[in-house]
Amino acid sequence: MKREQLEVYFIMGSQNVKSNEPLAVLEKALQAGVTIFQFREKGADARTGQAYEDFARACQKLCQKYTIPFIVNDDIELALKLDADGLHIGQDDLSVKEARKRIGEKILGVSVHTMSELEVAIQFDTDYVGIGPIYGTKSKDDAKPATGTRFLNQVATNYPSLPIVGIGGITPENTHEVIRAGGDGVAVISAICESEDIQATVQLFKINK
């Protein structure tokens, strides 16, 4: 994975797209030029069983149509079953060591909040780290307090060759702060899912870097 591929990292599950059709939102985001996609289907009304798998496959198929990496959040079984391009895990999911062993050469992304979590991620050859929430977010009900860009900047400074994506409350208006602090890109849910003009919003993330 090249670090430029983290530029506009779209994350979505059906729970993030209340009114519209999730696949239509995903296709618009792909047409608009998001550079990587994460399937993150979680929460009370998340799809389950066959509907969950079918929805994941439909998202994967769209990503293949636009040759954009398809990453699965948390669910390593699904990632392996679909032969996804990668897996993203948090600290409360399976261990980085276990994940790297089981997914082999696929893209492995890890959420980190402390230097010690970062060192473990690096030890097992993580492809990128997700750092946040940078700003307040309403898309993750158990999110930690917003940290601003301080920790992200610390990591970027100490590990210049490690690809980093910032996440949490990121919009076209504040994305430049995340990039200036050392992020290779920004991971976004609501600013794109709730946009009236997805094409324009995605372009703004690219212009406002």
Ligand SMILES: Cc1ncsc1CCOP(=O)(O)O
């Ligand atoms: C998954 C996740 N991890 C930290 S904040 C967050 C949600 C980001 O969503 P939004 O871009 O809508 O703030």
Ligand SMILES: C=C1C=NC(C)=NC1=N
């Ligand atoms: C929590 C997360 C942090 N970073 C990324 C890229 N995805 C996530 N789900």
Ligand SMILES: [Mg+2]
């Ligand atoms: Mg998780």
